[in-house]
Amino acid sequence: MTLLWLSNLTRLENLNLHENLNNYTSSFNSSQLIPFCKLLNLVSMDLSDDSFQGRDNSFQGLIPHCLGNLTSLTSLDLAGNRFEGSIPNSISRLCRLQTLYLSSNELSGSLMDFLGAPSECLSYSLQILALNNNHFTGQLPNQLYKYKNLNILALDSNSLSGPIADSFGNLSMLSGLDISYNKFSGSIPTSLGQLSDLHHLDISENKFSGSIPTSLGQLSNLRTLAIYQNSFQGILSESHFSKLTNLRVLKISGNSLFLDVSSNWIPPFQLKTISMDSIKVGPRFPQWLRTQTKVHSLYMSNASISDAIPDWFGNLFCYEIDLSKNNIRGELPMNVELGYKSVQFSYLTEFKFSSNNLTGEIPKWLCNLRFAILDISSNKLSGEIPLCFGKLQELEYLDLGNNHLFGHIPNSLGSLSQLRSLHLQNNKLEGGLPSSLHNLGNLITLDLSGNGLMDVIPSWIGGGLPSLMFLNFQKNKFFGDIPFQLCYLKALQLLNLANNNISGPIPRCFNNFTAMVSDSRDNSTYFDPYYEENIHEDIKGLELEYTTNLIFLKSIDLSGNHITGEIPLEMMSLCALNNLNLSRNNLSGTMPETIGNLSKIESLDLSMNALSGPIPQSLSSLNFLSYLNLSFNKLYGRIPKGHQLQTLDDPSIYIGNEGLCGAPLLKSCPGDDKPSFVNQPTETKLTNDDHDEFLMWFYTGLGPGFFVGFIGVLCTLLFKTSWRYAYFKYLEITFNKVFSGISIKRNMLVFHQMLFLVNTNSNAILYDHHILRHALFLLPNLFL
Numbered sequence: 001m002t003l004l005w006l007s008n009l010t011r012l013e014n015l016n017l018h019e020n021l022n023n024y025t026s027s028f029n030s031s032q033l034i035p036f037c038k039l040l041n042l043v044s045m046d047l048s049d050d051s052f053q054g055r056d057n058s059f060q061g062l063i064p065h066c067l068g069n070l071t072s073l074t075s076l077d078l079a080g081n082r083f084e085g086s087i088p089n090s091i092s093r094l095c096r097l098q099t100l101y102l103s104s105n106e107l108s109g110s111l112m113d114f115l116g117a118p119s120e121c122l123s124y125s126l127q128i129l130a131l132n133n134n135h136f137t138g139q140l141p142n143q144l145y146k147y148k149n150l151n152i153l154a155l156d157s158n159s160l161s162g163p164i165a166d167s168f169g170n171l172s173m174l175s176g177l178d179i180s181y182n183k184f185s186g187s188i189p190t191s192l193g194q195l196s197d198l199h200h201l202d203i204s205e206n207k208f209s210g211s212i213p214t215s216l217g218q219l220s221n222l223r224t225l226a227i228y229q230n231s232f233q234g235i236l237s238e239s240h241f242s243k244l245t246n247l248r249v250l251k252i253s254g255n256s257l258f259l260d261v262s263s264n265w266i267p268p269f270q271l272k273t274i275s276m277d278s279i280k281v282g283p284r285f286p287q288w289l290r291t292q293t294k295v296h297s298l299y300m301s302n303a304s305i306s307d308a309i310p311d312w313f314g315n316l317f318c319y320e321i322d323l324s325k326n327n328i329r330g331e332l333p334m335n336v337e338l339g340y341k342s343v344q345f346s347y348l349t350e351f352k353f354s355s356n357n358l359t360g361e362i363p364k365w366l367c368n369l370r371f372a373i374l375d376i377s378s379n380k381l382s383g384e385i386p387l388c389f390g391k392l393q394e395l396e397y398l399d400l401g402n403n404h405l406f407g408h409i410p411n412s413l414g415s416l417s418q419l420r421s422l423h424l425q426n427n428k429l430e431g432g433l434p435s436s437l438h439n440l441g442n443l444i445t446l447d448l449s450g451n452g453l454m455d456v457i458p459s460w461i462g463g464g465l466p467s468l469m470f471l472n473f474q475k476n477k478f479f480g481d482i483p484f485q486l487c488y489l490k491a492l493q494l495l496n497l498a499n500n501n502i503s504g505p506i507p508r509c510f511n512n513f514t515a516m517v518s519d520s521r522d523n524s525t526y527f528d529p530y531y532e533e534n535i536h537e538d539i540k541g542l543e544l545e546y547t548t549n550l551i552f553l554k555s556i557d558l559s560g561n562h563i564t565g566e567i568p569l570e571m572m573s574l575c576a577l578n579n580l581n582l583s584r585n586n587l588s589g590t591m592p593e594t595i596g597n598l599s600k601i602e603s604l605d606l607s608m609n610a611l612s613g614p615i616p617q618s619l620s621s622l623n624f625l626s627y628l629n630l631s632f633n634k635l636y637g638r639i640p641k642g643h644q645l646q647t648l649d650d651p652s653i654y655i656g657n658e659g660l661c662g663a664p665l666l667k668s669c670p671g672d673d674k675p676s677f678v679n680q681p682t683e684t685k686l687t688n689d690d691h692d693e694f695l696m697w698f699y700t701g702l703g704p705g706f707f708v709g710f711i712g713v714l715c716t717l718l719f720k721t722s723w724r725y726a727y728f729k730y731l732e733i734t735f736n737k738v739f740s741g742i743s744i745k746r747n748m749l750v751f752h753q754m755l756f757l758v759n760t761n762s763n764a765i766l767y768d769h770h771i772l773r774h775a776l777f778l779l780p781n782l783f784l
Contacts, residue, residue: 001645012041013042014042015036015039016044017050018077018365024104034066034214036067037066038068041072042070044073045076048078048079049079050081061763062084062088063078063085063088064088064678066090067089067090068093071093071094071096073094073097073099074098074099076100076101080104080567081102081105083102084105084106085107085108087131093119094110094122096125097125098128099128100128100129101128102131103130103134105134107135108137109137111131111141111160115144116141117143119246123147126147129147131153131154131155132156134157135159136155136158138160138162139161140165144165144168145165145168148172150173150174151174151176152342153174154176156179156182157180159182159183160179161185162184162186163186164179164675165598168189169189169190170191171195173197175198176198177202179202180205183206183207185206185207185212187208188203188216190200191219192215194217200224201222201225202224203227203230204226204228205232207231208231210233211232212236212257214237217241217242217243218243220245221671222246222247223246224248224249225249228253228275229255230255230646231255232255235258236252236258237258247270248271248272250271250274250275250276253299257280258280259281261288264287265287266291267291271292271294272300273295273296274289276299276303277299277300277302279303280304281303281304282304282305283305283307285309285310287310295318297320298318298322300322302326303321303323307329321351323352324352324355325356326355327356328358330358331358331361332353332362332363334363339641346412349369349371349373351374351375352373353375353379354377357379357597359380359382360381361382361383362386366386366389367392368391369780372394372396373395373396374399378403379402381403382404382405383406384406384408385405385407386410387410388412390415391412393416393418395764396561397419398421398422398423399422399534400425402425403426403427404427405427405429406428408431408434409453409614413434413438414434415439416440416723417439417441417442418442422440422446424451425447426449428452429448429451429452430451430454431455432453433448433760434457435460435469438458438460439464441466443468443469445470445535446465448476449496451476452472453478454476454479457478457502459485462483462487465489466488469491469494470494471495474498477678479500481503482558482563487509489592490512490513490514491515493516493517494555495555495558496557497557498557502558502562503561505563505565507568510570511573512570515576516574516577517573517576518575533547533550534546535547535553539579555580556574556577557580557581558585560584560585562585563582565587565642566589567589567592569594571592572595572597575598575600577601580601581585581605583605588612589612589613591616593616595616596616596619598622602624603627603712604627607633610633610634611630611632611633612634614638615660617638619640620643622632623641623643625645625648628648629653631652632655633655633656633657636658636659636660638662639654639660639661639662639663641663648744649663649666651664651666
């Protein structure tokens with residue numbers, strides 16, 4: 001599409017092609033703007049979101065310099081394109097320009113050239129300047145104060161740095177200032193308190209430090225104050241808020257601040273959004289919250305609150321509430337009169353109360369709300385999961401893990417068709433999996449670990465939950481074979497069935513887990529930036545927590561079961577796998593020769609099985625391997641050497657395989673060179689004659705000397721009663737100590753052997769039949 005015909009409209013004053021040009025073609029280059037430069041009567045030009053590109057072969061400019069010829073322009077909007085380079089200086093000639101939108105492009109360079117030496121007319125006319133979402137660097141020029149009529153300044157989401165000049169306080173007409181998501185440092189200028197017309201102040205996500213000036217408390221027109229995620233320190237007192245009567249949004253999270261106000265403080269504002277995560281608000285539950293009757297969002301996670309839930313908490317209900325990671329105790333109110341609030345809901349809510357000390361049962365009034373996120377995990381809640389949870393049709397994330405819940409998993413959970421994450425781990429649930437869960441087609445995470453569930457692993461998991469990425473059933477009582485239908489879960493990154501009663505072979509189709517075959521990061525699109533998924537996994541003998549790094553978790557753990565057969569060769573194609581634990585089973589056969597294909601493996605545990613044959617040489621090619629356990633099998637032959645394997649020099653890795661030899665074991669392999677002894681230097685050697693003569697004189701003097709000394713001792717003991725008593729008393733004590741020491745060392749050696757058996761695998765438990773067999777063999781020796 002050509003735009004040349006537009007140059008004929010010489011009397012045109014308003015040109016608005018917002019989101020129009022890209023309806024005709026996929027993109028335009030900046031040279032196609034040149035015809036617009038002939039429209040000298042233009043007052044307003046809007047070409048936003050039209051996919052204009054930057055540099056091309058026919059036109060070396062970016063934003064065309066000729067736009068500076070449109071001297072009648074009062075508004076220029078080029079936002080949402082892909083312009084590159086710097087802002088042309090010709091723009092500063094537009095003496096009538098009031099609004100300039102260049103946000104969401106690829107512009108870069110310093111702002112000194114454009115803003116540092118403004119023309120007198122532009123500095124007087126410009127009212128709105130939006131340069132956000134670009135790549136500008138460097139500091140802000142001190143000359144910004146010359147823009148006397150500047151009303152809105154949006155510089156957020158760039159790479160600007162340095163301090164904020166005190167001259168900002170001279171921008172007396174400023175009502176909106178957003179410099180968030182940059183690299184600004186230093187302290188907040190006290191002069192900002194002079195901006196009496198300021199409505200919106202956002203300096204969050206920078207590197208600001210120091211204390212918060214009390215002058216901000218004088219901004220009576222301020223509606224939004226956002227200073228979160230900086231390095232501010234010190235106390236926030238009542239004087240910081242003294243005149244903020246119009247404040248509606250307060251975001252101060254992620255700083256080392258302490259909110260120090262009296263218990264009877266009545267704030268001058270009525271807030272809608274309160275964000276105080278990781279701010280010291282406690283230890284008492286903040287009483288001033290009782291005065292805030294219009295709150296929609298309350299975030300006070302990790303706020304050092306250590307107190308009981310107040311009686312009036314039920315009246316504080318919000319659309320979004322996060323009081324997690326505190327020490328709040330007591331029961332959630334069982335009856336809450338929601339009144340008009342339950343009717344006013346026009347969007348989904350979230351309720352996060354995890355990592356506290358809540359007790360009692362889960363209140364059923366929660367079922368009357370519209371939740372997207374319900375997280376009350378890591379408390380001391382008891383009772384059963386309410387059946388009415390099936391009414392939460394919009395629920396996407398449900399986390400009830402790490403509580404004392406009991407009973408069965410209710411069938412009603414199967415009606416939560418929007419559910420993406422279900423955490424019920426570490427409770428006291430029993431029974432089987434309700435078949436209704438196969439309706440959860442959007443489920444990504446299913447964690448039922450650490451319960452008393454007894455069932456076969458349902459085959460419908462493979463067909464009914466196609467989006468599943470994280471499946472954790474460890475530490476339950478599941479039995480039977482592993483269904484081959486699990487292989488339909490192509491997106492699966494975590495399969496943990498450890499410590500159950502599973503039997504049968506490992507399905508050969510595990511190579512269908514394509515997320516473990518490829519190191520692709522495409523699955524990152526499944527993660528919700530507004531919810532932090534949390535999964536604990538035992539890897540390398542440690543319990544590791546995965547949250548934002550879940551994309552890197554690719555693990556299979558089938559340990560502590562009764563699995564038989566051989567390790568399938570097909571599993572060796574899982575090249576992106578970083579943890580494989582098949583320990584404490586009844587696997588037989590040999591280790592696959594192609595085990596070196598697991599190129600990303602970091603932890604490999606095949607201990608306590610019945611594997612035989614040599615260790616494949618390809619094991620030495622695993623460059624990321626940092627944890628290895630092959631103990632208590634029937635392996636034999638020389639231990640491979642080379643690369644990363646050389647750093648794993650702990651002999652316990654191979655203990656219990658009597659046929660293995662070579663380093664790091666002390667057992668040499670057949671054909672290894674015997675250790676050689678270096679002769680002493682020639683000048684220190686004794687000849688044979690010298691040696692014989694020395695021995696002759698030594699033995700000649702030894703006999704008479706011993707006889708004379710022995711007679712002397714006997715005579716003394718015979719005629720000196722007190723010496724005789726002391727001597728034999730000493731012999732008795734010495735004999736007892738020596739005998740006891742030998743016995744203790746021997747028993748401690750036996751005891752350490754038992755401990756080593758238990759500790760060879762972090763998941764080992766004493767009642768495991770392999771360990772018990774060895775422990776019972778050694779136990780009697782402790783009492784000998």
